[in-house]
Amino acid sequence: MTHTEGSTAALRRRLAELRGGPEVLPRPLDARALAALAANPGCRRRALLDGAGVDKAALAQALGAPAPFGQSQFAFARGNSFEAKVKADGGAELIRLLCASTGETPPEPGAVTVPDLSADGPAGRTARTRAALFPSAASQDPPAAPPVEGTDEGGTGGWSLLYHPMLALDVAGSTAYLEPDAIAVHPDGSWTVVEIKSFPILDGSADAAKVGAAARQAAVYALALEEAAPGGQAPVRERALLVCPRDFTNLPTAHGVDIRKQRATTRRQLARLTRLEEIAAEVPEGTVFDPSRPAGQLSSAVESVPAAYAPECLSSCELAFHCRERARAAGAVESLGRSIRGELGGFTTIGAVLEAAGLGPDSESGTRSDGPSQQSVDRAEDEDGERADPAGSALRRAARLRSEALGEAMC
């Protein structure tokens, strides 16, 4: 993840060009976007647009396929009020929940340090965070801190809680600034990532999809913490703390969530992310993703970067409706679901599959009948074609059995 000064500057310049010029500010890449990116690592389009900080929502709007995302102000208000309630007492409640989950002894009231992390701009906040995490290295220039061993030896030995710290993570050649809800520093110097969510934990269990998303998000923060530590030896605990309302109340409850697996997965996928330089190099000169450009230009600009659309994108990527439209227009089989590819061998388009199944021309004209007209032909083909073309012969058998069954039911 190291870059020479020159290549980094060149990439930054190139990404700014793609965004529409230096005056267009990049959209910050947050942990949610990163976690979603890791869910579809093969998508170059998403990698480039996110990496360059393009406002994908505006881009999708300009392309005429706006994303249906939005947050209800009710949910927003609820989330904020819950978070405020959890933090209300200077962190004592949070630390108490954390101790109950890990089995540690909670500190005396008022013994939790809550450092002030406010500063101008993300870089400044990152530096403040780093200073708070590494008190011993604070006197030096943090980014240039030498990789010393045992970074926690200068710790105060007490509890401290970092609200909304800022962490930097190098993702495929560009820096992403991340803001976890909180990081708790244990007396032994180790750190716990704290995620505060407003979905309820009901009778000890919560929505698996939401817990999974929270765990992936926490894993990204853990990775960023590792990167912040000199030498990459960060004392991040294996369990993140998930704080949620309990049952139907507004009272917080917490649960340790093991994020080792998510961390390993995310680390691998981030490392695998096709490098932005490579992707950017393949985009023709003069391509710009500035949403204020005319739709036609934008469409061809987006088209110049290949996408890996799957229906799962619809719930996470702003551009998904546009990609779906293109995938459907191309007849890509993935538009019907990722799992569908499994049995189709080399077929990639719906047209080719139907053609192979012997349903092609009829379905094109829209007058497909379920009559047994072509069955005898298929049957003859079946035996011979099997070895040469297993997927095709399976398709022909499927089509024959299906049309027989439908014909049978009609009379």
Added chain:
Amino acid sequence: MSLMSALARMEAAAAGRARPRATVRHRHLAEHPLVLVPLTTAGEAGAPLGALAGTDRAAPELLVVPQPRDRDQRWAFLARLAGVLLPHLESALDDVEFEERKETDPETGKKVTVQAELCVDAPQLLVPNGPGVEFVRLLGRSMRFRRTAEDDPDAAYPAPPRVPLLGRWLTQYGERARVPGSCLLTSMTELLSRHWATGQSALEDQHLGALLAWIDPPEGLTGAEAALRAETGRDAGGQLLCPPAGPATDPAFDNKLLAPAVARFDAGVHGAEEEVRTLIESQLRPTWEAVWRGVDLLRGLPEGERVAERFKRDRWSYTGHRDRVRSGEPPQPRLDDAVTAAAKLAAREQAQARLEAQEALDDPLVMAERRLAGEAFEGEVVEVEMAWSEGKRPMPRPLVTLRTTDRPHLSEGGKVHRAMDEGARQSAEFVDGHGPGTLTLRLTNGMGRSKEPAPGTVPEKGDRLCWTLFEHSPRGGPGLPDVEDTPWTHGGPPSESPAAASVPAQTPGLPDPGGTVGSERPVEERTPAPLPLPDPVTSEDLL
């Protein structure tokens, strides 16, 4: 996804409208189902915003909570919901028939036959989509532990009289909905996507509007166009033309229309309550109509032969719950004990296997899918050779040779089964395959008790038969121990102390779901006395 359903989806995509996945209806559909379309408040657990409910398509009951964070209004809503749902849910309690049933006599330990009451019908509840089913469960959970003023005169916030009872019914229905093929509570998206393949993914099928658009597109539009319109079409004010089928609302609706109206209601503006009602109804109505359109479409399919048999199990479930309520048992526990949980899982697995087998037997299109997968085959009898078993009493074991184009995954001695007239079944074992397309079976049962097979039980040359490699009525696994004999590996027998019955109340931190579930188990299920504690309520709770 199986190859056959993948192909059906592709046919649909190419044809621009949905294609059949079934030739009969595989789910019970009541003559008068109660349709419930709920809406919830974003960000809150179980804070209903409103609902349309009723059995009369033309006259649904509209229930609205103008300020969802107000506890009194929520109680009023739930009380009215109980007023609409309970008469339906309790409508079939007293119309019973008698069924013979084997029970173990507790004293002698012998199996005895008893006459058990079985309700003739079980009322059905239909919701628009999967999250709707989950919401019914959630409502049930939020209500069943509440105390009414009668239960507990000191309750700080007593629930209206019939609300806890509704909670128990909804919990029962929600729990039953997890059994594959059950029909007490089911979602329209599940029903429709079982019977039609659309040209979109299963994920997109969860949008009721889009699903219906594929199955029954409006004049002049293809399924894809109509579905896109249902998913993303917005009017000049930025509102969706087809509001989401709930329980979640569209954020644009919340922010632009609902929040200002609720604010006006809070400020006491005259007519604001009516305004909120109109807004909520505007979101509910299209879904209400969509569910009934789905009902119409499903009624167009004839009911599968074995649907009634499966529905009988739903009726047993309904009758069992009726009996538990009548005998004064406390509400269902928050967490199942280890034995109950294992029994539920085993029952669901068995129901899944039964459903798959019965659907295939009821429907040639489903059977075709199994034939393609090598799990069944159809063929014409080309030769029948009589043979008998060796032993003191020779029994008929005829050899039947079939010609088939199917490719069953059979090895020697493999069991196959076929359905005969009047629900009879016959099994055979695979003897040999003679070259491509011919195979020989030895019939092993279903031919009567005498040496000569009963007439009509042995197929004749020229008959077309369909054999399956799967059993037609799969049996469950070995029995589970009684709750009192729960092995230590599963937490041991539940302790009987009342302390264990309490909620894992004010203790912070959650029990690790891995190991401690057994010991956390509330025991009110068998100990008759202490009711489970209600959920803690504090004055500042939003809920």
